[in-house]
Amino acid sequence: MVPGANITHLTRKILDFLEKVEDKAGFLNFFLKKEVQADIVRTILRDPEGFGSPRLGAGQKVLLEFVSANPTGPLTIAHGRQAAFGEALARILSFSGYSVTKEYYHNDAGRQIRLLGQSLQARYEQLQGKKLALPEEGYQGEYLVDIARKIKDVPPEQPDFFEKVAVEEISRGIREDLARFGVSFDSFISEQIFHHQGEVDKVLKDLEKSGYLYSSEGAIWFRSTAFGDDKDRVLVKSDGSLTYLAPDIAYHRFKIKRGYDLIIDILGPDHHGYVKRLKAAVAALGFPPEKLHIIIVQLTTLYRGKEKLRMSTRAGEFITLKQLMEEVGPDAAKFFFLFRRAESHLDFDLEVAKKQSLENPVYYLQYAHVRMLHINQYAAQQGFSPEECLQADGALLKEAEEINLLKELAVFPGVIEHISRSLEVHLLAEYLLSLAKLFHSYYQRHRVISENRLLSLARLALVRAVHAVFSRSLKLLNISLPERM
RNA sequence: GCGCCUGUAGCUCAGCUGGAUAGAGCAAUGGGCUUCGAACCCAGAGGUCGCGCGUUCAAAUCGCGCCAGGCGCGCCA
Secondary structure, three states: OOOOOHHHHHHHHHHHOOOOOOOOEEEEEEEOOOOHHHHHHHHHHHOOOOOOOOOOOOOOOOEEEEOOOOOOOOEEEHHHEEEEEEEHHHHHHHHHOOOEEEEEEEOOHHHHHHHHHHHHHHHHHHHOOOOOOOOOOOOOOOOHHHHHHHOOOOOOOOHHHHHHHHHHHHHHHHHHHHHHOOOOOOEEEEEHHHHHOOOHHHEEEHHHHHOEEEOOOOEEEEEEHHHHHOOOEEEEEEOOEEEEEEHHHHHHHHHHHOOOOEEEEOOOOOHHHHEEEEEEEEOOOOOHHHEEEEOOOEEEEEEOOEEOOEEEEOOOOOOOHHHHHHHHHHHHHHHHHOOHHHHHHHOEEEHHHHHHOEEEHHHHHHHHHHHHHHHHHHHHHOOOHHHHHOOOOHHOOOOOOHHHHHHHHHHHHHHHHHHHHOOOOOOHHHHEEEEEEEEHHHHOOOEEEEEEEHHHHHHHHHHHHHHHHHHHHHEEEEEOOOOOO
């Protein structure tokens, strides 16, 4: 409102919505009229799919890179948490009007891949009866034995035969696990293309031209301290080979070149030393570093009751995402991953996630969902139609539990907007639990369908609105619920 | 030694762009089913917000210093 505009008119408009204003403890409290609050029900029912979408993205392009697990072994629960988080974040940002690309960076080059190939070769030759030891620091997991069995009758032709087979087989497994987990990607980027197309060399030359490279002790260094890093970083080692950072800078330039307004990297905790140098790299390439968001998803510690499950990737002893899905199911796994802040360490108790009891919040949500479905079914039997609900009289909703639900529904768009800005996905899971709690409380105290047809209709409309927001939230979190328990 | 994350009820955790009496679930205590599913609900109880100093009218929230736990720390990826 501009100064000098018609204030009295505005004031009257505002007063139309207000029941009362109170002055308490130094705060002014404004109370909305009940019918204004109840309006939210009609707003939702008119557009159940679109309600709550803040449109703040306004078509801005976001690149979201996540999981990006090296094809050297199956996905672990750490990847699972990142996958659940990334997929949910992508869905929420899309809902907020951003145009989101989900990308997986395929690390299919370098020393680790050579080690992988050698490890597979060792397993292969062991099957031929030769006693060939695994390379030092090689991959010891059983999964390589399984792959070796598949190819035991195939004679190796190319020198990179084992590398290729290993990467291919493991990648296929990764894609299967992701698909089963309900996580999909719009693009897979292979590290090899940056080498083959000379992009790594090009980006090094450009950085050199800009004066951010220098030679020392036989190596080529990136002056990342110019952008706030703790120390400069080697890009080309003294033996002439590249460090991991070099292709990664080329990859980030590729991200920038495609014209994204926002670049989000979701990384595991083993990469948090990497944040500053990536930001430095991006800044050196001329991209505003504050538009690169790096989210570190912290570790998950698995428990089986009191027992802490120790894991070691090197020794090949770890719980895979696949095993987790088989044991507790994809939906329970996702919910446990998503209702804690990403940067918090997560204690995940397999026993609790499997338990069909109060300790498991997944069942709390399912139960709310099922109750809402049953009310709808019962209402249909009693002759209520969804179209009728649009005519419901919101002013009939006067119970405290009804007002609480109305308020919670009204908050939903703000929750989505907040998450879209802060990237804190767990807030949606919290919201969902809170909505479920209010609903259970309401259900317990008040009958929706009664002899009073008008009141029944108003309450049914409320329940349908709650269910719309409830379902929407679950879809955004990529969690499905059974219709029966 | 340095960096990042964490420290809030017995347990697991929200709250941390500073604002009213610090919240939830589980566990524990007491109560509630003739009616849309009680896998639910209600009530009371449970706290030096790790410790100290500072900034502020106001600090769980911001700053500094400690203490404790986790992770990372390379011309590894």
